[in-house]
Amino acid sequence: MTSRTCILTIAGALTIAVAAPVFAEPVAAANMGAYCRGQAAKAFDARPTYVKSTRAMPVPDGSSTVNGTYVDGDGRTKSFTCRYDAKGNFLDVKPATGKS
Numbered sequence: 001m002t003s004r005t006c007i008l009t010i011a012g013a014l015t016i017a018v019a020a021p022v023f024a025e026p027v028a029a030a031n032m033g034a035y036c037r038g039q040a041a042k043a044f045d046a047r048p049t050y051v052k053s054t055r056a057m058p059v060p061d062g063s064s065t066v067n068g069t070y071v072d073g074d075g076r077t078k079s080f081t082c083r084y085d086a087k088g089n090f091l092d093v094k095p096a097t098g099k100s
Helices: 003-019 029-043
Strands: 051-053 064-071 077-084 090-095
16 A cells, blocks of 8 residues: 555545534433424424423333424424433434324
């Protein structure tokens, strides 16, 4: 391997290491509702002031859920649920199934 190839290989490895995603810190139970509101506002393109949520509810497996509502662009109220794993890491926000 030439020195140029070696340098390019090292530079490529460094680029991959720097570009790797950085995972957020776990969310404290007291902050899960607020964090969920922010994620829901982004996910559903809703105005943050129109997003409401409950407190985190523990699930028997140790994870937590937060339920909430938002007002969509047509003025309809829609429901959603945020999920957190047992360590407090945010997993996802999904629209609630059924009629809203």
